Amino acid sequence: MGDVSTTKSTLAQNEPAMKGWLFKWTNYLKGYQRRWFVLQNGHLSYYRAENNGGVPTLSIRRRRRFKGNQAEMAHTCRGSISLHGALIYTVDACTFVISNGGTQTFHIRAASEVERQSWVTALELAKAKAIRSMESEDDEEETDEGSGSPEDWSSVVRKLEAQLNDIQTCSDLIQRHWKSLVKPLTEMETNLDPDSVQAKSKEVSERATLFRISTNAMINACGEYLKTAQTHGHKWIRLLQHEREQRQRLQEMVETLAQQHSKLEQAANAHTNRPTVNPSDGEEEDENEFYDAVADSTAGVSDGHFTLNIPTGTGHRRNSSDSSSEPDETTETKQVVVVTGKSTNQARKVQQSDSHVATISTSKRQRRTRVPDKPHYPLNLWSIMKNCIGKDLSKIPMPVNFSEPLSMLQRLTEDYEYAETLDVAAKCTDPCEQLAYVAAFTISAYSTTSSRTGKPFNPLLGETYECDRRDDLGWRAFNEQVSHHPPMVAQYCEGRDWKCWQEFTMTSKFRGKYLQVIPLGTAQVEFDNGNKFSWRKVTTTIHNIIVGKLWVDQHGDMEIIGKGAAAGIKCHLKYIPYSYFTRDTQRRVKGVVMDVGGNVKWIINGTWDNQVEIAPVTGSTGSSSNPVYETGPSVVAWKRRMPPPDADKYYGFTLLAAQLNEPEEGVAPTDSRLRPDQRLMEEGRWDEANTEKVRLEEKQRAVRRRREAEAEKAAAEGRPFEHYKPIWFEQVTDEDGVVVHVYKGDYWECKDMQTWDRCPDIF
Numbered sequence: 178m179g180d181v182s183t184t185k186s187t188l189a190q191n192e193p194a195m196k197g198w199l200f201k202w203t204n205y206l207k208g209y210q211r212r213w214f215v216l217q218n219g220h221l222s223y224y225r226a227e228n229n230g231g232v233p234t235l236s237i238r239r240r241r242r243f244k245g246n247q248a249e250m251a252h253t254c255r256g257s258i259s260l261h262g263a264l265i266y267t268v269d270a271c272t273f274v275i276s277n278g279g280t281q282t283f284h285i286r287a288a289s290e291v292e293r294q295s296w297v298t299a300l301e302l303a304k305a306k307a308i309r310s311m312e313s314e315d316d317e318e319e320t321d322e323g324s325g326s327p328e329d330w331s332s333v334v335r336k337l338e339a340q341l342n343d344i345q346t347c348s349d350l351i352q353r354h355w356k357s358l359v360k361p362l363t364e365m366e367t368n369l370d371p372d373s374v375q376a377k378s379k380e381v382s383e384r385a386t387l388f389r390i391s392t393n394a395m396i397n398a399c400g401e402y403l404k405t406a407q408t409h410g411h412k413w414i415r416l417l418q419h420e421r422e423q424r425q426r427l428q429e430m431v432e433t434l435a436q437q438h439s440k441l442e443q444a445a446n447a448h449t450n451r452p453t454v455n456p457s458d459g460e461e462e463d464e465n466e467f468y469d470a471v472a473d474s475t476a477g478v479s480d481g482h483f484t485l486n487i488p489t490g491t492g493h494r495r496n497s498s499d500s501s502s503e504p505d506e507t508t509e510t511k512q513v514v515v516v517t518g519k520s521t522n523q524a525r526k527v528q529q530s531d532s533h534v535a536t537i538s539t540s541k542r543q544r545r546t547r548v549p550d551k552p553h554y555p556l557n558l559w560s561i562m563k564n565c566i567g568k569d570l571s572k573i574p575m576p577v578n579f580s581e582p583l584s585m586l587q588r589l590t591e592d593y594e595y596a597e598t599l600d601v602a603a604k605c606t607d608p609c610e611q612l613a614y615v616a617a618f619t620i621s622a623y624s625t626t627s628s629r630t631g632k633p634f635n636p637l638l639g640e641t642y643e644c645d646r647r648d649d650l651g652w653r654a655f656n657e658q659v660s661h662h663p664p665m666v667a668q669y670c671e672g673r674d675w676k677c678w679q680e681f682t683m684t685s686k687f688r689g690k691y692l693q694v695i696p697l698g699t700a701q702v703e704f705d706n707g708n709k710f711s712w713r714k715v716t717t718t719i720h721n722i723i724v725g726k727l728w729v730d731q732h733g734d735m736e737i738i739g740k741g742a743a744a745g746i747k748c749h750l751k752y753i754p755y756s757y758f759t760r761d762t763q764r765r766v767k768g769v770v771m772d773v774g775g776n777v778k779w780i781i782n783g784t785w786d787n788q789v790e791i792a793p794v795t796g797s798t799g800s801s802s803n804p805v806y807e808t809g810p811s812v813v814a815w816k817r818r819m820p821p822p823d824a825d826k827y828y829g830f831t832l833l834a835a836q837l838n839e840p841e842e843g844v845a846p847t848d849s850r851l852r853p854d855q856r857l858m859e860e861g862r863w864d865e866a867n868t869e870k871v872r873l874e875e876k877q878r879a880v881r882r883r884r885e886a887e888a889e890k891a892a893a894e895g896r897p898f899e900h901y902k903p904i905w906f907e908q909v910t911d912e913d914g915v916v917v918h919v920y921k922g923d924y925w926e927c928k929d930m931q932t933w934d935r936c937p938d939i940f
Contacts, residue, residue: 195299197292199223202284209286212255216299219307221275221283222257258283260304265297273297333409340402347395354388434724542648544836550826552861554578577866581631581828582859584849586642586656587837588633589668589681592700594833595621596652596672598815603674603704608743609770609778613791615702615710616737616748617814620766620785622714623731624817627764627786628829630719630727634855635664637877639904639937642849643924644837655924659903661881665698667906669920677702680918681714692719699917707742715752730755731764731785740912745773752785780808788816843928847904847936873940904935 195216200209201223212223263277270290276282287293358381365377598621602614636658645653654670665682679700686693696714703709715733732754739746750768753761764786770779777797783789792811799805820831827835838850838859849855854873857866884901891898906918927933 194303195296197296198288199296200286200288202286214285214296216296216303219260219303220257221260221300221303222254223283224253224255256281256283259307260300261307263304265300265304267293267297275300333405337402337405340398340405343398344395344402347391347398350391351388351395354384354391358384358388431723545839546832547821547824547835548582548827548830548838548859549861551828552863554863575632577634577854577858577863577870579632580634580858581629581830582634582855583834583838584634584636584640584642584852584855585664585681586636586640586658586666586668586849587644589656589666589679590642590644590654590670590837591625591831591834592622593650593652593654593670593677594625594818594831595815596650596670599672599675599677599702600651601814603672603706608708608739608746609772610791610793611704611708612710612737612739612743612746612748613770613779613781614814616750616768616770616781617783617789617791618702619700619712619714619735619737620750620783620789621815621817623717623785624787625820625829625831625834626717626729626731628820628824630729631828634849634852636666636849637661637852637873637939638881638901639847639939640849640852641845641847641905641924641936643844643928653925655905655920657903657905659906659918661877665918667903667918667920669906674705675702678920687722690720690722692722693717694719699915701740703741708739709741709743710737710739712737718754735768747771748781750781777804777806780806781814783815786817789814843931845924845928845936846933847939851940853940877939904937 197214198211199214201212201214202208203210213226214221214223258275258277258281260275263275265273265275267273268284271288271293272284272286273293273296274282274284285296287296361377361380361384365374365381368374368377595618598614598618602611602618605611605614638658638661640658642656643654647653652670652672654668656666656668659665659667660682663682663684665680668679668681670677677700680698681700682697684695684697694717696716699711699713701709701711712735715731715735718730718732720728720730731752733752735750735752737748737750748768748770750766753765753767755763762784764784766781766783766785766789768781769777770781772778777794780792780794781789782792790811791814792808794806795809796807797804798807818831820829824830838855840850844850852873854866854869857863857869888898888900903918905924906920908916909919911917927935
């Protein structure tokens, strides 16, 4: 039966989908000539005479000669075109064209418009079918019975489970009928009465029949299960082999790109003595560069969900603080009126902010302004990347060549580079206005990522970092690595009128072309007036990991929630992902601040790499489902301080970033500034840094293995074992019922007394 069904399937597959007479353009001398066309198996073929599936119908004698001879049948074909990837379009009512990209083009004319439409429809269907079957491993199947998707697999698994249940049911019946059969058989052996034996014989016969029926059902169920398993097993084996081949091709492709990148890097290093090109001289790099422009904006909010449309107001130009000016544009609907002037109170706040910004260069302590230049070391990129695809980068040892000489603890401290925004927020009496400044502060934390693509060092368990800038910036921060897997940093920072803390943990995946970092922790700020706000960071994506110029994008939604005295108010921020097809400003952030009743009170607009403006809402027009808000004078809540012109020579560091790893006396022995591999890298001794990095990581693994062995021993002996606990933070349950790490509050006192006996030996 299987051979018959296979033969029928093959015959059905080889049967032409459509055939008939059409006129094909031959040349300018003969014009259109009548030809016999056959549409079959994703190909359109034509013959000079009528052809039935490849067998010409010229004469009985020639028909016998061609019968079963595939070579001669192919010879009679005057031409054929594959429909996979072909372009099919109509010229006029009766003419249509089929082209496969230049090598073959058929100009065909039908006898009528109806006939032309019938052929075009059949060709389009055959093209779609050819595309679907192109990836199929089984050429004998006309349709794809299963794409190998999780849904198909789950349906097969459910079918197998149902058949297994049938087998189990048959097994239970066999067991029950066997027991009922054994009983009369036993009685027959012990009873010698002929009449009784005859009665028992009839009972045995009946029960044996039931047993035979159950056994046959069991055999049939096993046969069905075996048939299903074999049928789909072969298909899954082919799919698995296909996936392996695809993976192998991808690895070969990435390896080729990595080798090309390495050669380009070596060629670039060989020409380092050539004069550099100043971008201001008019030269442009053919890379993924961003040319940002911040325009005065308007915003619309619908149903509490901020869908912000930013048309330019009539006759409005950018102010002189922007790096470029935009041409005047006119919009028919002016959704929000934005006035560029500043109120007296807001101007005072900006002056306070500007004066506070100036303090970064007037520190009482003389601090360094830069780090040593970044050396150029060649690296076999593929040897590292081939083992990273699809994995969590926090669990993969990476050489310092991918890093910058800062730890994640120090990188998180850069969140407070614009802490003066929180100082301004602390002076606000309106909680909604205060939240608008907090939103600007959260956006400012991403400003350095626009020019920084180096990976910070993964902190060791128990590693700490302190940053005391009260003398010039008015705040001090302390960080500790409280968990290794998953990696987690606990941070506490205190300013003049506020305190801020956060837990930072993340998940990261390398996808070959880009790397995504998804933060999972929560950050909070609390002001002296009792207002408290919490938020989560958005996703960071680093593009062009293998080939091309690295660039970073921030995207996603952020919600800042009010707590304490500010409970009920919230802010929605939207980080718009980069798009090649938009004319809007790139790296855009926009959002709204809403009061307890859900009414929009402030509009937030700007870019995360330049500046953010906030404006109060003074009124609204439009419908309730699509309100349009008018705003008062806008104020720059945050503006980026650009890094030095030569910062690209030393990892793109800002002034604060260059000072974070500056050596300092009296810090804890676990401080990041004492980490030897990081210090060696900063000094340009990368080979030694890589060796030292391997030593530190192996030392950390040895400590973890020893701790695990002690835990197993304690469990075997039935005694409690105290797992690792942070030194300067402790786990507590907050008001929301979430377990968080809270700063104990005694680090600075221990520093004053230089009592570091509780610090572990990690370096």
